[in-house]
Amino acid sequence: MEPYQLTATQALAKFKDSTLTVEEYARSLLARIAKRDDAVKAWAYLNPEYVIQQAKQLDSIPPGSRGPLHGVAIAVKDIMYTKDMPTQHNSPIYEGDEPKVDAAVVATLRHAGGLILGKTTTTEFASTATGPQTRNPHNPTRTPGGSSSGSAAAVADLQAPVALGSQTGGSTVRPGSFNGIFAYKPTWSAVSREGVKTYSMNLDTVGFFARSVQDLQLLADVFALEDDDDDDASTLQDGFSIKGSRFALVKTTVWPQAGPGTVAALGAAAKVLRDHGAEVEEIELPPEFDRMPEWHGVILDSDARATFLPEYRIAKDKLAPLIVDHVENANKISRAAQLEAFDGVAALRPLLxxxxxxxxxxxxxxxxxxxxxxxEFTGSPAFNKIWTALHVPVVNIPGFKGENGMPIGLSLVAPRYRDRHLLEVSKAVGEIFQAQGGWWTRS
Known part of the structure; x- marks a missing residue:
């Protein structure tokens, strides 16, 4: 196995037993990127010399002083400030802009010993449905999804083991599915968004991409994500057992939009779980949840109206029409409707x-x-919006394929601040979905 093929967990083990240096690892990743960049186009900014400089610095750290992510390469979505790289948001307004400060998420990873590879492509301000030039690594005629286009594509194409994304509608989970990798949207605000370009203050969530749940758990450790002690930590000490567990199958109010691939995948997933001894109960959410797609849209539009006012005032002619419409309130959202949406969703969160x-x-x-x-079109976030607005943690589990052989993932959802529980469940479910569903994440 070449170093670039390693997951973060595997790379760490090799750094610890001195069978691989960070510099060797970095050079392998850079060679992979050089070989594949013309086809995938996942990077908005990459400086190989700086990557090697970081790698050498990390190799010089004595073993006893190394951080929990020592040497692990990380791709960063280009809406997150990086003190040593431009942060351009895929916008001509910010072309070449260098903030000289790290976003909180980047600073945390850097302090833990992460190797910051570069900046990955995004739709404009992570807001529009119009994609950058990034292509799906499994089929270059198809989108990798958005808005975290480059982050998902880089991980799927073995150009980085883990990557940072964000989600306001479906910008982490959807690309995870399209690229056949694990994607994790934590509980809203469990990871700091300081230094990340805001779209919706009430919806934006930092997300993560990886090729294994173990890598997602590694990141959860670094960001001190913890469930309450009285949740079910004791029952998960030896791992989650699917046999005897209960799952709720929820299609949601947007189910009529589901295509044949998703319909087949959901049915197959339920059968796989039942075959392994789980109870799978199809339930319908109470009718109050039927307004969630509408309310998500109202919250997003209302928040973005304020978010993008500075860019609108300074350089309206350089903004995508969607962003202009947000600021000009093209959908004519009243303040009363705004409050109804805020309060309606807030009331549904504890119910969910x-x-x-x-x-x-x-x-x-x-x-x-x-x-x-x-x-051009990065795909619909219809199935993601409800969970984003409800602030719950979500993990995309790869494992199935559609009619054209492209990956289709399914989401696991848990209550707010049950992230560690959800990751344990996701690890067990991911193993059986990939073993029996027809899609195995690349390594």
Missing amino acids: DGIAGKYAAILTPSVIDEAPVGI
Whole structure:
């Protein structure tokens, strides 16, 4: 196995037993990127000399002083400040802009010993559905999804073991599904968003991409994500057992939009879980949840109206029409409607926590279907919006394929601040989905 093929957990083990240096690892990744960059186009900024400089510095650290992520390469979505690289948001307004400060998430990873590889592509301000030039590594005629386009594509194409993304609608989970990798949207605000370009203050969540759940757990450790002691930590000490567990299958109000690939994947997933001794109960959320897609849109539009006012005032002519519409309130959202949406969703969050808390996890679609053909449109977040607005943790589990052989993932959802529980469940579910569903994440 070449170093670039290693997951973060595997690379760490080699650094610890001195069978691999960070510099050797970095050079392998850079060679992979050089070989594949013309085809995938995942990077908005990459400086190989600086990557090697970091690697040499990390190699010089004595073993006893190394951080928990020592040497692990990390790709950073280009809406997150990096003190030594431009942060350009895929916007001509910020072309070449260098903030000279790290976002909190980047600073935390750097302090833990992470090797910051470079900046990955994004849709403009992580807001529009129009993709950058990034292509799906499994089929270059299809989108990798968005807005975290480059982060998901880089991880799927073995150009980075882990990457940072963000989610306001479906910008982490959807690309995870389209690229056949694990994608994790933590509980809202569990990871600091300081230094990350805001779209919606009430929805934005930092997310993570990886090729194994163990790598996601490693990141959860670094960001001190913890469940309450009285949750079920004691029952998970030896890992989660699917046999005897209960899952809720939830199609949600947008189920009529599901394509044949997702319909087949959800049915197959339920059968796989039942075959392994789990109880899978199809449930419908109470009718109050039917307004969630509408309310998500109202919250997003209302928040973005304020978020992008500075850019609108300074350089309206350089903004995408969608962003201009946000600021100009093109959808004519009243303040009363705004408050109704804020309060309506807030009231539903504890209700959803109570429902989800009765099960090991909720099983639900990640996407409408396979990644669409073309790179202009990054795909619909219809199946993601409800969970984003409810602030719950979500993990995309790869394991299935659609009619064209492209990956289709499914989401596991848990109550707010049950992230560690969800990751344990995801590890067990991921193993059986990938073993029996027809799609195995690349390594």
